[in-house]
Amino acid sequence: MIVVRTIAELRAALAPRRNGTIGFVPTMGALHEGHATLLRAARAADDAVVMSIFVNPTQFNEQADLAAYPRTEAADLALAEAEGMDVVFAPDIAEMYPAGFATTVSVTGPIAETLEGAERGRGHFDGVATVVTKLLLAALPDRAYFGAKDAQQVAVIRRFVADLGLPVEIVVCPTSRDADGLARSSRNTRLSAEERTRALAIPRALEAVKDAAAEGVAHTGALRARAVAKLEAAGIRSEYLAFVDPETFAPAAVVEGPVLVAIAARVGTTRLIDNIVIGGA
């Protein structure tokens, strides 16, 4: 496995591998089993696989959150090697944003401005779109892999990739969950044992919505009440609990096609997000 720090080195490392397909897994490091499922999906599908580690400052709305973001590069590289990565691209900030950098890729509309966009500020998805565009252009992969847990990030990425015509297939892997159902996240380690137990109300709320939808409940107001009951039973008040079109993020009043059910909630001081899609095509 080769570790490279510059875009020029990345391109040089990938150049001899372009006779086959290239899979790319962009990460912010602090890897866990959820990331490993993405690495395995890429390893299984592509001839050469590259992972990036870059904690992107422009997508953090709070400097404290950025400063507190876990950096675990040695462990991340060990996992990448164990999962069969060929190349790891781990640039520093000056490589990605050299002096004079002045370009932003933005997606407008509900897809970028509601839910996470509203909670984390307008700049969050601008930061994501800009850095992912730059990473995709640096690696020029055939496929790039993202987790369904970040559903809105996926929708934003699909949008600008389609709009700009970036020559890459976006592959979305199912949310990876612990045995108890909690969606895997770097933030889960911050939960106390008691908080961890309470946090399970989040996947249970989503399951309750799924079950009710399967029983024929179609109005999202009624489905929402089922989820709220589960969350309230655990003393959790959501930041949002939304039923939206998975592509446009327009609110859905009735389940007539695929509807993304997305939750963000703080358990103690830890902010967690999770989602499922119901009414699938």
Next chain:
Amino acid sequence: MIVVRTIAELRAALAPRRNGTIGFVPTMGALHEGHATLLRAARAADDAVVMSIFVNPTQFNEQADLAAYPRTEAADLALAEAEGMDVVFAPDIAEMYPAGFATTVSVTGPIAETLEGAERGRGHFDGVATVVTKLLLAALPDRAYFGAKDAQQVAVIRRFVADLGLPVEIVVCPTSRDADGLARSSRNTRLSAEERTRALAIPRALEAVKDAAAEGVAHTGALRARAVAKLEAAGIRSEYLAFVDPETFAPAAVVEGPVLVAIAARVGTTRLIDNIVIGGA
């Protein structure tokens, strides 16, 4: 010469040509001798050459200006063929901006917000950056050719190409001029004979600045006065007459390295722009 209307057709047409270099000349049509110099530069340097014709609505700040923009596709295709183009890409608006399109590429700072950016509105260079990104990603050329007359457009394009790492070399060709010195432009045909004569004060003003700089006048205030005198003698008042760093568009008080001297002025109702670089490296 193949004429294609969709990005998929463009990629299919270029795929068998990727064993050699691909040169790309994006245009808004209404081709004149200035464009022909770009086509020739591409034809001379690259193995395959593609030109695009797309009147990009998002870079016009006035609907009337967009509606009045000349469309001369038959003549443009004839010129392209005469200049040896292999492929012409002439998409319609729905191909470039399908329903749901929501992405913008922006450059911030003086480079995009002063001079043309201030005169034509913030959206102008956003429109340019977004469409040129999409065109470059559609064609994925080795080199793309632009005219030095649109100096600020060139600076904006160089900026986002470098920032995002688009894998293309930007080639800037010298401003093409008629025998009398007037910079070639689609708009020149709108000038009356009397206006055309008066418009020559614009290149003469630039020449006067160049001569004065060559004589050792280094303060741009003094150089500016030489240009203003030439313009005023022809009854022309500039919209701007700026001395700036050619890369950052920061104002230059003294000529110590390359300085872009840029003029915009209306002659009658026709808006003309022109520029030179003095103090070259």
